Amino acid sequence: xxxxxxxxxxxxxxxxxxxxxxxxxxxxxxxxxxxxxxxxxxxxxxxxxxxxxxxxxxxxxxxxxxxxxxxxxxxxxxxxxxxxxxxxxxxxxxxxxxxxxxxxxxxxxxxxxxxxxxxxxxxxxxxxxxxxxxxxxxxxxxxxxxxxxxxxxxxxxxxxxxxxxxxxxxxxxxxxxxxxxxxxxxxxxxxxxxxxxxxxxxxxxxxxxxxxxxxxxxxxxxxxxxxxxxxxxxxxxxxxxxxxxxxxxxxxxxxxxxxxxxxxxxxxxxxxxxxxxxxx
Amino acid sequence: xxxxxxxxxxxxxxxxxxxxxxxxxxxxxxxxxxxxxxxxxxxxxxxxxxxxxxxxxxxxxxxxxxxxxxxxxxxxxxxxxxxxxxxxxxxxxxxxxxxxxxxxxxxxxxxxxxxxxxxxxxxxxxxxxxxxxxxxxxxxxxxxxxxxxxxxxxxxxxxxxxxxxxxxxxxxxxxxxxxxxxxxxxxxxxxxxxxxxxxxxxxxxxxxxxxxxxxxxxxxxxxxxxxxxxxxxxxxxxxxxxxxxxxxxxxxxxxxxxxxxxxxxxxx
Ligand SMILES: Nc1ncnc2c1ncn2[C@@H]1O[C@H](COP(=O)(O)OP(=O)(O)OP(=O)(O)O)[C@@H](O)[C@H]1O
Ligand SMILES: [Mg+2]
Numbered sequence: 150x151x152x153x154x155x156x157x158x159x160x161x162x163x164x165x166x167x168x169x170x171x172x173x174x175x176x177x178x179x180x181x182x183x184x185x186x187x188x189x190x191x192x193x194x195x196x197x198x199x200x201x202x203x204x205x206x207x208x209x210x211x212x213x214x215x216x217x218x219x220x221x222x223x224x225x226x227x228x229x230x231x232x233x234x235x236x237x238x239x240x241x242x243x244x245x246x247x248x249x250x251x252x253x254x255x256x257x258x259x260x261x262x263x264x265x266x267x268x269x270x271x272x273x274x275x276x277x278x279x280x281x282x283x284x285x286x287x288x289x290x291x292x293x294x295x296x297x298x299x300x301x302x303x304x305x306x307x308x309x310x311x312x313x314x315x316x317x318x319x320x321x322x323x324x325x326x327x328x329x330x331x332x333x334x335x336x337x338x339x340x341x342x343x344x345x346x347x348x349x350x351x352x353x354x355x356x357x358x359x360x361x362x363x364x365x366x367x368x369x370x371x372x373x374x375x376x377x378x379x380x381x382x383x384x385x386x387x388x389x390x391x392x393x394x395x396x397x398x399x400x401x402x403x404x405x406x407x408x409x410x411x412x413x414x415x416x417x418x419x420x421x422x423x424x425x426x427x428x429x
Numbered sequence: 430x431x432x433x434x435x436x437x438x439x440x441x442x443x444x445x446x447x448x449x450x451x452x453x454x455x456x457x458x459x460x461x462x463x464x465x466x467x468x469x470x471x472x473x474x475x476x477x478x479x480x481x482x483x484x485x486x487x488x489x490x491x492x493x494x495x496x497x498x499x500x501x502x503x504x505x506x507x508x509x510x511x512x513x514x515x516x517x518x519x520x521x522x523x524x525x526x527x528x529x530x531x532x533x534x535x536x537x538x539x540x541x542x543x544x545x546x547x548x549x550x551x552x553x554x555x556x557x558x559x560x561x562x563x564x565x566x567x568x569x570x571x572x573x574x575x576x577x578x579x580x581x582x583x584x585x586x587x588x589x590x591x592x593x594x595x596x597x598x599x600x601x602x603x604x605x606x607x608x609x610x611x612x613x614x615x616x617x618x619x620x621x622x623x624x625x626x627x628x629x630x631x632x633x634x635x636x637x638x639x640x641x642x643x644x645x646x647x648x649x650x651x652x653x654x655x656x657x658x659x660x661x662x663x664x665x666x667x668x669x670x671x672x673x674x675x676x677x678x679x680x681x682x683x684x685x686x687x688x689x690x691x692x693x694x695x696x697x
Pocket of ligand 1: 487660
């Protein structure tokens with residue numbers, strides 16, 4: 150009798166814990182979503198109340214309703230998606246080319262120390278130049294198309310990637326180099342099997358910082374010299390000329406979402422490629 | 430073709446494994462503060478081809494330094510090492526080496542870490558490499574962990590992976606620097622018998638560094654005792670225990686006598 154009682158109670162407890170395992174997780178997710186939504190609504194509400202309460206001129210700071218209307222208009226007209234495409238292309242092409250150039254030069258310099266010694270002062274000097282100040286030159290050299298914008302993105306990205314990749318390639322341990330030497334690895338083998346992997350965390354750190362910089366560079370380049378193609382920066386310029394701050398706010402919201410998304414992609418890629426570097 | 434190579438290697442190495450001739454080796458390190466440390470002073474010894482020799486001695490007496498010079502990893506300040514008839518100036522393909530630290534590459538799976546020497550050499554086929562890796566994993570009692578990563582292993586497991594790597598190319602000269610230091614007693618004794626089985630099979634020349642005197646006696650033909658400041662060999666003890674060595678040997682009086690003799694020779 151007592152035993153069956155125990156059994157029943159035991160089974161009951163097991164059911165409780167099983168359900169209990171599921172419930173807190175679901176509840177936690179629901180709770181998090183609720184918090185996020187409340188945060189967003191709260192922010193928008195505060196924004197509306199501030200604008201109304203302080204009686205701000207909507208041409209200076211528009212309320213959220215107006216910004217949403219503007220965002221909606223841009224979306225249905227297809228202008229927004231076109232502008233996003235232009236800016237994303239500039240950012241991504243610039244990012245890929247800049248990163249590749251930085252990595253390749255880092256490899257060459259770390260393999261040929263003499264070259265590194267010769268070029269080091271130039272690298273330091275060029276790195277110190279505010280790249281935005283060079284944008285007008287890029288316009289002269291590459292015209293008003295996408296090329297000049299991509300050039301600015303490349304120039305902003307190149308140095309952080311170069312510097313980090315060089316530091317990374319040099320961060321092998323003495324023991325690792327001794328291991329490769331003992332097994333008579335060629336220079337090329339040591340590069341591809343050790344140095345590249347040791348450098349990877351450094352390179353991804355540079356990516357994380359500079360992808361958002363790349364987006365900024367693409368927009369700034371458009372602000373400085375927009376041309377044939379309408380990207381998000383050009384859109385801001387157009388709204389600016391018309392004193393349409395609601396439009397500018399709408400573009401800013403889109404840029405913020407893009408920046409967060411790009412950053413998330415880099416973080417996910419770094420998780421994937423560096424899974425070995427996180428000890429359990 | 431590959432089968433043939435390993436077979437001839439298996440049969441003929443007892444006469445083929447190179448002797449090691451260390452002659453008047455001196456190594457002076459410059460420290461960062463500019464001081465000079467004499468790690469080795471005029472050290473000489475010979476190891477016959479296919480002989481199993483252990484080196485014992487207090488910490489810092491230059492054991493690892495001797496090994497690294499034999500391996501061709503660092504230069505001697507004076508003197509030379511002959512491997513066979515050649516003066517060692519760079520690492521030789523004959524040598525397999527297990528370092529004092531495991532030094533595994535964290536981005537490679539355990540299996541790829543073990544395969545590394547063969548992959549670098551580029552002579553074995555993929556299939557042969559995989560078969561050999563499986564065999565070695567079993568030998569070091571790590572069957573099934575081939576696809577895991579070094580960061581997921583305990584220190585003792587990592588050390589066994591590095592031993593497997595040292596054996597990957599069936600080297601005819603095996604240099605091991607405290608290879609079993611991180612292992613528990615039982616695994617250690619298992620590894621002793623595995624290592625001796627390999628040695629009985631292909632008779633590589635073995636230089637085995639250890640702090641464990643019992644281990645040195647159990648495994649070796651000879652034990653070299655080193656002293657420090659400056660590092661040098663102070664005794665050369667022949668271990669005249671019958672081969673093949675059996676675990677019950679550890680309980681015999683002559684085994685204990687040899688151990689005591691060596692212990693008395695190690696300066697404190
Ligand atoms: N790269 C180096 N630079 C300077 N000094 C070194 C270097 N390597 C070794 N030494 C010195 O040489 C001496 C011998 O070192 P070694 O590593 O050969 O000792 P060991 O006998 O292997 O010691 P242990 O048993 O602790 O491993 C020590 O005094 C050490 O400080
Ligand atoms: Mg040592």
